Amino acid sequence: MVDIDPRRDETLSVFVERGLTPRLTLQAKAGVTRGHDRWAKYSGRGPIEAGLRWAVLRDERSSLAVYLGAGEAGAGRNAGYAAPGQGSLDLEARAFYGRSATWRGRPLYVEVQAARLKRQGLADETRLDTTLGVRPRKNILLLSQAYAGRTETGRTHARWLKHEFSVVQSFGDWSAQIGWRQTLSGRETARDQGVVLALWRRL
Numbered sequence: 001m002v003d004i005d006p007r008r009d010e011t012l013s014v015f016v017e018r019g020l021t022p023r024l025t026l027q028a029k030a031g032v033t034r035g036h037d038r039w040a041k042y043s044g045r046g047p048i049e050a051g052l053r054w055a056v057l058r059d060e061r062s063s064l065a066v067y068l069g070a071g072e073a074g075a076g077r078n079a080g081y082a083a084p085g086q087g088s089l090d091l092e093a094r095a096f097y098g099r100s101a102t103w104r105g106r107p108l109y110v111e112v113q114a115a116r117l118k119r120q121g122l123a124d125e126t127r128l129d130t131t132l133g134v135r136p137r138k139n140i141l142l143l144s145q146a147y148a149g150r151t152e153t154g155r156t157h158a159r160w161l162k163h164e165f166s167v168v169q170s171f172g173d174w175s176a177q178i179g180w181r182q183t184l185s186g187r188e189t190a191r192d193q194g195v196v197l198a199l200w201r202r203l
Contacts, residue, residue, distance in 0.1 A: 007190065009035035011046055011079065023055040027069065035084070044075030051092065061101070067094040067150070072119040079122050080189045081158040108134045123158070124150035141168040143179070160186035163173040166196060168189035175200040 013023035013031030019028055028050045034043035051069020058064070073087030101108055113129040127149035136140045143166045151161035166179025177200065182193035 007035070007037035007192065009033070009167060009194070011076070013046060019111070023058075025051055025053045025055075027051050027067070030076075033074055035076055040084050042075050046074040047078060047090075048072045048074070049090075049092075053096075062099040063096070065096040067092070067096065069094075073121070077118075078126075079158075080160060080186075080192070081156055082122055087122045090120070090122075091118040092116070103134065106135055108132070123154035123156045125149050125151055139170040142166075143168065143172070143177075156188060158186070158188040160189045164196060167190075168200075173200075173202040 010073065011031055013029055013035045015029045016027070018026045026202075030048045031046035032044065033046040036042070049069060049071040051067055053065050054066040056064045056066060069092045071090040071092070073085070076084055081108050084145045092115055093104040094113055098109060098111040101110075109132075111133075113127075115125075115127040117125040117127070119125065126155075127146070127147070130146045132144045136142065143203065144166070145164045145166075147162040147164070148160065151157060157159035161184045162181060163184050164179050164181040166177050168175050168177045177196070177198035179196040181192070181196050183189070
C-alpha cells in the first residue's frame, strides 16, 4: 500500500432497487465522477451497473439471496490499483446472508456478502463485504462496514481492506447518511480515505 499525494476522487451516484416480485429485485446504479492525482486528471460518466437479486430463503430472523449482474466501466478509477478509464465489461455473481437479533434491547443485524467479478481489461476479483448495524434509537442506525478483496488473475497481485463507519438518520420515507471510509491495509493499492454522504428515499 502506498501514499499518493495529492489524489482526489469525487463520485455522485444514483442507486435504485425495484421489486419485480416478492422474491425478485432489480438493482441499477449510474453516476458521474471526477478526480486527479499527480499523473492524471479525469471527469465523466461513472460505472453503470444493473442486475437481478433473488431471495432464496427468508424468515423473521435471516435471509439468503443471490445476485447476478453486469457493469460497464466509467471514466474514473474502476479499480483502486488501475489507471483512470481502464476496464470494460464486468460480470458479477454475489451471495448475501443476513441475520437480525437484539442486543441489550436494541435491534441489530449482520450481513455478509461474497462476490466474484469477471472483468475485461482488469484483473478478475474476489470480494468479501461485511456489515454490522445497530439501532440505538428507532430513527438512528449505526453502521460498521468492511470491504475486502483481492485480484485473482493477471500480473497485478492487489489486495485491500477498507472500513467505513456511518450514521443514518431517518425522516419518514427519507434517510440521510454520513460516514468516513479509509483503507486499513493492502498491497499494490492506494491508501485512500474520505467522507461518504448518501440520501435515501423509500418508494
